[in-house]
Each structure stands twice: as C-alpha cells, then as structure tokens.
Amino acid sequence: xxxxxxxxxxxxxxxxxxxxxxxxxxxxxxxxxxxxxxxxxxxxxxxxxxxxxxxxxxxxxxxxxxxxxxxxxxxxxxxxxxxxxxxxxxxxxxxxxxxxxxxxxxxxxxxxxxxxxxxxxxxxxxxxxxxxxxxxxxxxxxxxxxxxxxxxxxxxxxxxxxxxxxxxxxxxxxxxxxxxxxxxxxxxxxxxxxxxxxxxxxxxxxxxxxxxxxxxxxxxxxxxxxxxxxxxxxxxxxxxxxxxxxxxxxxxxxxxxxxxxxxxxxxxxxxxxxxxxxxxxxxxxxxxxxxxxxxxxxxxxxxxxxxxxxxxx
Amino acid sequence: xxxxxxxxxxxxxxxxxxxxxxxxxxxxxxxxxxxxxxxxxxxxxxxxxxxxxxxxxxxxxxxxxxxxxxxxxxxxxxxxxxxxxxxxxxxxxxxxxxxxxxxxxxxxxxxxxxxxxxxxxxxxxxxxxxxxxxxxxxxxxxxxxxxxxxxxxxxxxxxxxxxxxxxxxxxxxxxxxxxxxxxxxxxxxxxxxxxxxxxxxxxxxxxxxxxxxxxxxxxxxxxxxxxxxxxxxxxxxxxxxxxxxxxxxxxxxxxxxxxxxxxxxxxxxxxxxxxxxxxxxxxxxxxxxxxxxxxxxxxxxxxxxxxxxxxxx
Numbered sequence: 001x002x003x004x005x006x007x008x009x010x011x012x013x014x015x016x017x018x019x020x021x022x023x024x025x026x027x028x029x030x031x032x033x034x035x036x037x038x039x040x041x042x043x044x045x046x047x048x049x050x051x052x053x054x055x056x057x058x059x060x061x062x063x064x065x066x067x068x069x070x071x072x073x074x075x076x077x078x079x080x081x082x083x084x085x086x087x088x089x090x091x092x093x094x095x096x097x098x099x100x101x102x103x104x105x106x107x108x109x110x111x112x113x114x115x116x117x118x119x120x121x122x123x124x125x126x127x128x129x130x131x132x133x134x135x136x137x138x139x140x141x142x143x144x145x146x147x148x149x150x151x152x153x154x155x156x157x158x159x160x161x162x163x164x165x166x167x168x169x170x171x172x173x174x175x176x177x178x179x180x181x182x183x184x185x186x187x188x189x190x191x192x193x194x195x196x197x198x199x200x201x202x203x204x205x206x207x208x209x210x211x212x213x214x215x216x217x218x219x220x221x222x223x224x225x226x227x228x229x230x231x232x233x234x235x236x237x238x239x240x241x242x243x244x245x246x247x248x249x250x251x252x253x254x255x256x257x258x259x260x261x262x263x264x265x266x267x268x269x270x271x272x273x274x275x276x277x278x279x280x281x282x283x284x285x286x287x288x289x290x291x292x293x294x295x296x297x298x299x300x301x302x303x304x305x306x307x308x309x310x311x312x313x
Numbered sequence: 314x315x316x317x318x319x320x321x322x323x324x325x326x327x328x329x330x331x332x333x334x335x336x337x338x339x340x341x342x343x344x345x346x347x348x349x350x351x352x353x354x355x356x357x358x359x360x361x362x363x364x365x366x367x368x369x370x371x372x373x374x375x376x377x378x379x380x381x382x383x384x385x386x387x388x389x390x391x392x393x394x395x396x397x398x399x400x401x402x403x404x405x406x407x408x409x410x411x412x413x414x415x416x417x418x419x420x421x422x423x424x425x426x427x428x429x430x431x432x433x434x435x436x437x438x439x440x441x442x443x444x445x446x447x448x449x450x451x452x453x454x455x456x457x458x459x460x461x462x463x464x465x466x467x468x469x470x471x472x473x474x475x476x477x478x479x480x481x482x483x484x485x486x487x488x489x490x491x492x493x494x495x496x497x498x499x500x501x502x503x504x505x506x507x508x509x510x511x512x513x514x515x516x517x518x519x520x521x522x523x524x525x526x527x528x529x530x531x532x533x534x535x536x537x538x539x540x541x542x543x544x545x546x547x548x549x550x551x552x553x554x555x556x557x558x559x560x561x562x563x564x565x566x567x568x569x570x571x572x573x574x575x576x577x578x579x580x581x582x583x584x585x586x587x588x589x590x591x592x593x594x595x596x597x598x599x600x601x602x603x604x605x606x607x608x609x610x611x612x613x614x615x616x617x618x619x620x621x622x623x624x625x626x
Binding site for chain 2: 191197201
C-alpha cells in the first residue's frame with residue numbers, strides 16, 4: 001500500500017449503515033480510500049437502500065460475512081449492541097485487521113468489545129464529532145466529516161503503526177484527528193454533546209406537557225429560540241438511550257454542575273439580581289466567538305438557516 | 314391614506330436602532346411603508362451608522378424630537394427602559410398617533426408605559442417573534458420578519474381601527490399577526506423563547522467553569538451539539554437581563570417544570586431506565602416535524618448551516 005498518497009484499504013466493512021456508516025461510504029468513495037466497501041445492516045430495507053444509493057459495493061446478510069476478508073472493520077451500530085456485534089464478527093477477523101467504531105461513548109465500549117478481539121487484530125476505538133439530527137442510510141453525505149474532529153482512544157498495547165494508519169484514513173475522510181484516553185473522551189463529550197442533547201430533549205418534553213400553553217402556540221412561536229432545541233431533540237432515540245446508559249457517571253456529573261448553576265440563575269431571577277445575570281450573559285459570548293474562529297460553526301446569523309419565505313412549508 | 318394598497322404612515326419614529334429597529338427600517342423601505350423614517354438612538358455612533366446604512370431618513374439627538382410629527386412610534390429599546398422612554402416622549406405624541414413596541418415581555422411593559430400615554434394616543438404593545446443572535450444597527454435586514462409571527466397585545470379600550478392598521482403594517486413587513494392578552498403572551502414566550510435562551514446561557518456557563526475539560530476542548534468538539542447552545546447564548550445581554558427582570562413569574566414557573574422533568578431524567582439515567590428515556594426521545598421528534606411543517610424552521614440537516622470546509626475560519 002506504500003506509494004499511494006491516500007491511505008488505502010483493500011476491503012472495508014461497514015457494520016451498520018445509518019447516518020455515520022453511509023457518510024463513511026460516501027467519504028471513502030470521494031477519495032477512493034477502499035478497493036471494496038462491504039456493508040451490513042440488520043434490516044433488509046436498509047441493505048437494499050445502501051446498494052441503491054451506491055455507497056457500498058456489496059451487502060451481506062450477516063455481520064460475520066461482511067467482515068470476512070476485510071482489512072478495516074468499522075462498527076457503526078448504536079453503542080448498546082457493539083459488544084454483541086464484536087462477539088459475532090470475532091471469528092471472521094483476520095490477523096492485522098484494524099477494528100474501529102464510531103460510538104459516542106468510549107470507556108464502556110472498550111469494556112464491551114475488548115474481550116472479543118482476537119490476538120493480532122488492532123482494536124482502536126474512534127469517534128467522529130460530527131452528525132446531524134437525521135438518521136438512516138439516506139441521511140449520509142460525503143462532507144459530513146470535513147473540518148470536524150475525530151477522536152481516537154487507543155487502548156493499552158495498540159500498535160502505533162495501525163493508529164497512524166487509521167488516523168490518516170480519517171484525515172482522508174476530511175477530519176482532523178486527536179488522540180486521548182477513553183475516560184477523558186467520555187468526560188469531554190458529556191459536556192460538548194451529551195448534556196446539550198439531553199437538555200434539549202428535556203426542554204421539548206417540558207413544552208409538550210404544558211396545559212397552559214397549547215402545542216399549536218409552542219410551534220407557531222418557536223422562532224423565539226425553542227426551535228433550536230427541537231433540532232437536537234429530533235436525533236436518533238436509540239443512539240441517545242444508549243449514550244445515557246453507557247456514559248452514566250460523566251453525564252450525571254455534568255447534570256449535577258448544570259443543576260447547581262441553574263439553581264443559582266433561578267435565584268438571581270427571583271431576587272432581581274440584574275448584575276449577576278448580565279455578567280453571565282456577557283461572558284458566554286466569548287465562547288461563541290472562539291467556536292466560529294475555530295471553524296466549528298457558521299458565523300452567519302441564525303446559522304444562516306434557509307427558511308421558507310412565506311412561513312409555509 | 315386610503316387608495317393605497319400598503320398601510321402607509323407619513324412619519325415613523327424608530328426609538329432604538331438595534332437589530333429590530335434597523336430591520337424594521339429596511340422592511341419599511343422594501344415596501345414603501347413610510348414617507349419618512351426618523352431614528353433615535355442614545356449613541357451618536359449608532360445614529361451615524363443608521364444614516365450610513367440608509368434605513369432611516371433622518372436621526373434626532375433625543376427621543377422627543379424624533380417623535381415630533383410621527384403618526385407611528387415604535388419603541389425598539391431594551392424592555393428595561395421603555396417606561397422612561399415613554400415618559401420622555403409623551404409630550405411629543407400627537408393625538409391619533411399609534412404607539413407600539415417590540416419588547417419580549419408585555420405585561421410589565423404595559424404597566425410601565427400606560428401611565429405616560431396621553432389621551433387620544435393609541436398604545437398597542439407588540440412583539441415580533443423573530444431575531445438573530447446579532448445586535449446593533451448593522452445586524453438588521455429587511456427579511457427578518459418574513460413568515461414569522463408578530464403578536465399584538467392590545468390593552469383595554471384599544472381602538473380597533475388602530476389595531477387593524479398596525480396589524481396590516483406588520484403584515485406588510487412580512488409577518489403573520491396574532492392577537493392575545495399580555496399575560497398569556499408572557500407565559501407562551503417563557504417556554505418558546507425565554508427558557509431555551511436561559512438554559513443555553515446556563516449550559517455555556519457550566520462548560521466555561523469546568524476544570525476537568527479545557528476550554529480548548531469544549532471549542533474543538535462543539536460540533537457534537539454544544540455549538541447550538543452557544544448561538545442562543547451569544548444574544549444581547551442587556552435584552553436578556555431585562556427579560557429576566559420583567560417576566561419573573563412566568564420564567565420561574567417554566568424553570569420549576571423544567572427542573573422537575575430534569576430530575577426525572579437524571580433518575581432514569583442513574584437507574585438505567587432505558588424505556589423511559591427512549592419514550593421521551595421519541596415523542597420529541599414529532600414537535601420538530603410540526604415546526605418544519607409550519608414553516609418555522611429549515612428542514613435541512615444541521616439547519617443547513619454553511620461551514621468552512623477546511624475547519625478553519
């Protein structure tokens with residue numbers, strides 16, 4: 001494989017063909033990163049659709065068959081079942097194969113998967129920090145990873161050469177790559193991803209339960225800020241249930257801090273402490289600016305969202 | 314003025330030239346809704362900039378002078394000072410003039426402004442449910458109100474003809490118009506706007522205070538969801554302080570409900586109640602769909618945000 005500019009794999013197995021799996025297929029196609037892309041999904045409809053969309057060359061009816069002969073296997077299923085999937089494909093993993101994943105939590109995943117990894121197989125957990133609120137094989141697109149970070153959390157004894165190769169693969173998919181410990185990853189993501197999503201689900205749930213404000217009013221006047229929460233709260237329910245169940249401690253730690261701060265804000269509102277509120281509302285602006293400067297969000301007002309002009313879909 | 318298709322005012326006074334004031338100027342220009350637009354802002358720099366941008370015909374150094382001769386006066390200052398501004402301009406309000414505002418809270422505003430309104434002046438509070446996270450005269454644009462709702466909260470004894478005329482004015486600015494009581498408005502907005510903004514400020518504040526996750530990590534990995542919160546949390550601090558101080562009861566009511574729901578979610582996470590989490594994460598999707606169907610948000614993934622491709626600004 002030396003002599004090629006792009007890190008190249010002979011046969012890549014995508015186990016799971018949802019938003020991330022399909023985007024990986026498209027991203028590999030864009031730069032010719034694999035000679036053959038083999039896909040597996042439990043649902044036959046998904047497998048058929050993947051072939052129609054063309055981001056895989058071939059699909060298999062079971063994960064083991066999709067793994068046979070692969071030199072890169074990427075687990076793109078919800079975090080809750082990766083352990084079972086790893087057990088299923090273990091006998092099909094050849095020596096020297098790189099086994100990775102895209103799950104939103106890493107420490108519990110390492111625990112679930114590691115026992116099943118045969119000797120000589122390079123298990124290197126990974127997590128691309130990118131996504132949308134859409135799910136399924138139709139949601140994927142080649143540019144999803146462009147300019148976003150992908151975090152690798154190699155385990156003790158990971159082969160450095162394999163880590164470099166996987167890192168170059170992600171870069172060729174458009175990502176920037178960072179390496180850190182699984183436990184630290186879970187803490188970082190608890191605040192940058194899990195808390196904002198769970199809070200968004202909670203806001204939308206609270207609004208849905210109101211008896212003093214109708215659902216129609218909530219929808220009509222959502223441009224006041226609420227609609228932003230609903231985007232995050234439209235994400236894949238299975239994925240987010242599994243995140244909650246598998247990153248419990250870090251999430252509860254962030255919930256604790258958030259609740260304390262919320263109580264302080266409530267108190268400031270109740271007692272009319274305008275200065276405390278003004279100070280908080282001012283310092284949060286800097287973080288937004290830094291995110292835009294880092295190229296991680298659009299500088300355009302309202303994310304530059306494109307709205308139907310007449311207010312009707 | 315009859316015979317014209319557009320509701321037309323001879324002289325419109327914009328008291329306050331920030332995001333909403335400047336957008337109103339542009340929106341009036343777009344459809345020729347005023348013979349003359351006169352602007353006032355406390356800051357000389359803002360007044361000069363407004364003239365340069367051309368969304369006003371003339372500026373005045375005090376609010377009274379800007380009000381002289383106007384048949385429509387729109388208060389576009391932060392909610393906290395509208396009472397004082399109303400007192401200042403009261404002697405300059407001619408009989409038959411429509412006096413309105415764009416503030417995010419209505420009941421306290423009615424209390425603050427009403428005592429100063431001379432007899433024969435039509436005071437009709439209003440609130441366009443539209444905005445961005447940007448502030449100042451450069452932030453305005455003519456399309457801000459297109460397809461969004463504007464809520465009018467006429468007070469007892471409001472002249473129906475004046476209410477209709479103001480309603481037609483907002484429609485000509487691109488809005489759809491609803492009428493409701495001030496107190497109900499404040500409850501509706503507490504959930505559709507105030508709670509989501511305050512929670513966003515709180516999430517960003519909590520992240521900013523962490524000692525286990527660095528600020529650089531929070532920024533780099535913000536594409537996981539956090540960046541959405543930072544947009545709302547970049548809104549105008551003065552406006553949001555005033556919202557908190559002036560809609561206390563409704564906001565605290567929504568905070569109470571939200572906190573209860575959050576405690577229930579925390580408990581479900583702690584005890585691994587996957588079904589409860591899955592159910593919540595599923596029903597919130599419907600609300601997103603309804604908002605898109607109602608034309609109040611973009612159907613595109615990630616709001617269709619336009620990101621720098623190489624991840625650098």
